[in-house]
């Protein structure tokens with residue numbers, strides 16, 4: 001495997017030295033996208049929120065800042081991501097407001113109806129079957145709970161096609177594909193937005 005392929009493949013599941021290097025850039029690299037995504041959330045006062053595929057943990061940190069009364073759980077299947085997200089949110093973990101767990105989006109180890117809000121930034125590309133994983137998110141959300149997906153690829157842009165060719169198992173989805181999978185998983189009130197000048201998308205859905 002070429003070095004470029006090995007490095008970019010770390011976005012799917014950071015591991016080893018290259019994974020550490022990738023994770024070091026992830027929080028700053030995705031900050032603008034995720035801040036744009038957060039602007040789509042309606043007025044909410046969640047008691048419990050979950051960020052799935054949390055990477056370096058900044059998004060969980062932003063949820064904690066945006067919702068000062070919320071407890072935030074961050075989940076990632078990469079041991080390195082979990083360690084990085086724990087370090088990033090260590091003060092909030094010590095304060096009892098945050099929990100970072102290793103786990104897979106396709107089998108979320110939480111009881112039904114645990115969360116008021118779920119977010120997934122730059123991660124659904126790698127989930128093993130959108131419908132199945134969205135079904136898991138649906139299950140762990142409370143009735144009325146909100147799920148937001150935010151990607152810097154709209155599934156049609158040249159960069160996403162290039163990365164699909166480099167990173168095994170990566171699939172960039174269009175808003176329509178994400179909306180269809182959300183509907184199939186049981187969600188309603190689905191709305192998608194596209195950035196005015198970039199291929200960024202945010203899709204919101206309600207349980």
Ligand SMILES: C[S@@+](CC[C@H](N)C(=O)[O-])C[C@H]1O[C@@H](n2cnc3c(N)ncnc32)[C@H](O)[C@@H]1O
Nearest residue numbers: 013030053054055077078081104105121123126
């Ligand atoms: C490109 S990074 C994005 C991280 C973070 N959400 C952000 O916006 O910076 C993708 C993350 O999703 C995680 N991931 C991919 N598939 C996953 C799955 N099935 N379950 C849990 N985490 C997953 C990866 O380990 C990685 O940390």
